[in-house]
Amino acid sequence: MKKYSAFSLFKNALTNNKNWQASWRDASPKSKYDAIIVGGGGHGLATAYYLAKNHGMKNIAVVEKGWIGGGNTARNTTIVRSNYLCKESSLLYEKSLKLWEGLSQDINFNVMFSQRGVYNLGHTLQDMRDIERRVSANQLNGIDAEVVNAQQIKEAIPLINTSATARYPILGASLQRRAGVARHDAIAWGYARAASELGVDIIQQCEVTGIRKNGSQVTGIETTRGYIESKKVGVVVAGHASVLADMAGIRLPLESHPLQAYVSEPLKPVLDTVIMSNAVHGYVSQSDKGELVIGAGIDSYIGYGQRGSFHTIEHCMQAIIALFPNFSRVRMLRQWGGIVDVSPDACPILSKTPVEGLYLNCGWGTGGFKATPGSGWTFAHTIANNQPHELNAPFSLDRFSTGALIDEHGAAAVAH
Amino acid sequence: MLLIKCPWCGERDETEFSYGGEAAIKRPLKPKDLNDKDWADYLFMRKNTRGLFLEQWNHSVGCRQWFLVERNTVTYEIISTKRMNSDALNSEDSQ
Ligand SMILES: Cc1cc2nc3c(=O)[nH]c(=O)nc-3n(C[C@H](O)[C@H](O)[C@H](O)COP(=O)(O)OP(=O)(O)OC[C@H]3O[C@@H](n4cnc5c(N)ncnc54)[C@H](O)[C@@H]3O)c2cc1C
Ligand SMILES: [Zn+2]
Numbered sequence: 001m002k003k004y005s006a007f008s009l010f011k012n013a014l015t016n017n018k019n020w021q022a023s024w025r026d027a028s029p030k031s032k033y034d035a036i037i038v039g040g041g042g043h044g045l046a047t048a049y050y051l052a053k054n055h056g057m058k059n060i061a062v063v064e065k066g067w068i069g070g071g072n073t074a075r076n077t078t079i080v081r082s083n084y085l086c087k088e089s090s091l092l093y094e095k096s097l098k099l100w101e102g103l104s105q106d107i108n109f110n111v112m113f114s115q116r117g118v119y120n121l122g123h124t125l126q127d128m129r130d131i132e133r134r135v136s137a138n139q140l141n142g143i144d145a146e147v148v149n150a151q152q153i154k155e156a157i158p159l160i161n162t163s164a165t166a167r168y169p170i171l172g173a174s175l176q177r178r179a180g181v182a183r184h185d186a187i188a189w190g191y192a193r194a195a196s197e198l199g200v201d202i203i204q205q206c207e208v209t210g211i212r213k214n215g216s217q218v219t220g221i222e223t224t225r226g227y228i229e230s231k232k233v234g235v236v237v238a239g240h241a242s243v244l245a246d247m248a249g250i251r252l253p254l255e256s257h258p259l260q261a262y263v264s265e266p267l268k269p270v271l272d273t274v275i276m277s278n279a280v281h282g283y284v285s286q287s288d289k290g291e292l293v294i295g296a297g298i299d300s301y302i303g304y305g306q307r308g309s310f311h312t313i314e315h316c317m318q319a320i321i322a323l324f325p326n327f328s329r330v331r332m333l334r335q336w337g338g339i340v341d342v343s344p345d346a347c348p349i350l351s352k353t354p355v356e357g358l359y360l361n362c363g364w365g366t367g368g369f370k371a372t373p374g375s376g377w378t379f380a381h382t383i384a385n386n387q388p389h390e391l392n393a394p395f396s397l398d399r400f401s402t403g404a405l406i407d408e409h410g411a412a413a414v415a416h
Numbered sequence: 417m418l419l420i421k422c423p424w425c426g427e428r429d430e431t432e433f434s435y436g437g438e439a440a441i442k443r444p445l446k447p448k449d450l451n452d453k454d455w456a457d458y459l460f461m462r463k464n465t466r467g468l469f470l471e472q473w474n475h476s477v478g479c480r481q482w483f484l485v486e487r488n489t490v491t492y493e494i495i496s497t498k499r500m501n502s503d504a505l506n507s508e509d510s511q
Contacts, residue, residue: 242464253460255437256489300435301418304466304490309417311431344460401456 001197004108023189024196029203029225033061035232035383036221038208038244040064042073043361043368044236045191045202046376047383049107052198054377055384060200061230062192063223065207069188072238073369075306075338077261077295079274079283080370081118081179083145085134088394088406089347090141095391096374097178103373109190112183112288116273118176119153121323123168123279131174138176148175159270159324167322168279181274181285181293187372211247211358218248218357234359234383239304239339241349241362248355252362253344253400257298258308259366260337262316264330266290275323282319292330294320298340298366307337340365345405350379350392359383360397418492422475423483423499436472438462439484440505465489472500 002008002021012020035051037044040062051057062068080100082093099106100113122128131147138145149172154162162170192202203225210222211233220229235244239256267290276283282296296316299308313335321328343349343363348371351360361379364371374391381389388396399405418430444450444458463469469489474482484505486495 240466242462243466251457251461252464253456253462255462255464256466301487301492302437302464302469302471302489303492305492309430311417311429400460401452403452 001193004110023193024202027061027201027203029061029063029206029223029228030201031227032229033201034059034230035234036060036228036230037062037234037236038221039071039235039237039240040068040188040192040202040204041071041236041238042069042187042191042372043238043364043375043379044234045069045188045195046372047234047236047361047379048200048376049191049195049198050376050380051384052195052200055380057384058199060195061228062195062200062202063206063208063221063228064202064204065224067204068192068202069185072338072340073188073372074184075261075336076184076369077283077285077293078181078184078369079118079179079276079285080113080182081176082143082370083118083120083134083138083174083176083179084408085137086406086408087137087141089408090138090143092374092378092391092395093371094141094143095377096371099373099377100182100370101178103190107190107194109186109193110183111186111190113180114182115178115180116285118179118274118276119148119157119173121153121173121275121277121279122171123277124171127279128171131172135174144176144178146175146177148173157271157273157275159326160275161323161325168277170323179274182369184369187369191376208244208247211244213248213355216354216356218355231357232359232383233357234361234379236361236379238362238364238368239341241341241360245353245360248353248358250353250355250358250360252349252360252397254341254363255302256304256339256341257301258303258305258337259295259298259340260308260312260316260335261293261295262313262335263287263294263333264292264327265333267292267330277319277323280319280322282316282323284320284324291333292320292327298342304339305337306339342366344400344409345407346409347406348375348395349397350375350382350388350395351397352382352386352388353397418494420473420485420494421497422478422481423497424479424481425475428475428478432475432477433473434476436474436482438464439470439472468495473497
């Protein structure tokens, strides 16, 4: 495969960009693999890449029912940060953040990771106490975090409404400067290209319809393109995790909800960082194209329809206008939904299962994009060694019966 | 927005209701006999069905009654709503 570089851009420009190669091989299924990853989102592709790169496994397939990166990976608002409260989660997300920092070089694909900082606003005294606590916890875990006051926020973000008479006045914020945003598609395409280069088969338009077992050992998967044999199957299907687990007779503590996002018409640069607020419940950043990228909370009901309710949109817009009154005249361009797999403790499941050779990576809910590299890294380790990496050991399926839940709900800065 | 027919008040906007998730989860009758796995199953494990699903809603800013809704979780179409009583819940059992 040709390496991407400034020189290759220049050279291809000379031939009218007609000589670029396809980025990855669109493979057809073989009858047997050493490991199969179900789900070609960012997490599945990252898992395949690290299985090949870190663990030397070559005979691997990623099986995707639609097109790679067409699920939540393509639908999210791309906030990347690691300032979680609990030690277990902050270490996992920080591993990811470190990988993000070198990712474009590692996979030779520009993932446009932009460390523009993330502000999590506090609007009440209790918010500020929680922020102080979380920032201190972050610092103890070696993660960059600081508390800023309303005046510092106003200086950094001139358009924000810091008036003391606002309905929800801004008292301060936590700031993680190393946090930021990245390009959603690039993470799928980049990992796919790098994995394909290492020999991984990427199989699109191939839906998994059954999981076969012999006793308690997984033996393969049934798909719309035939039966494929493998003694190791990693399921990484986000909102569809319960559906796939059910095929293997496993019950999961997950509920799948619609989560929507919105972009505005493109504007000149007005916001060079990311703002999130738990109290008014919304968050916003500005894309390189100039669109405001906006999101908020899930729809309350279980939904697999990749769309949500209008009142959820209205609620989110109210939140953004409360923070940025100037945005009230901005027109919204597009809106869409994904299906997020929400777990009881707002933490993922990266785990072995009661079925030997079957591994689960799910429960990332509203906030797994940021974790894509670390999730792939630790899940690949789990599959290759048939035991978890120390970073994902706490995120086992067992924790729901041992009681060792990791209570990020309400403790994290906000859903994303 | 969903239009939900409260069995007591009639059709109202979704914003009048709050969601209660999966219906007909049985509280263990003999809690002392349960092991940790059984407890996990009762407390945390959910069907999370893709397709026809029986769930509970509360008319929280109306009559405040809980009731049952059968809904398709892919199309979001509401098939039926009915009052919450043992007959309705037991008929779910036999399925
Ligand atoms: C609107 C929205 C905003 C978000 N904002 C953020 C954010 O700002 N920051 C953040 O960190 N996270 C965010 N998230 C969450 C984040 O998008 C997800 O946690 C993450 O992208 C999940 O990645 P994945 O690879 O596991 O899932 P996906 O990208 O959904 O991939 C799963 C794949 O599995 C495939 N699949 C399903 N069933 C089958 C089957 N039977 N056979 C074969 N393939 C199958 C699907 O087609 C899909 O491509 C947001 C999510 C949404 C919806
Ligand atoms: Zn009513």
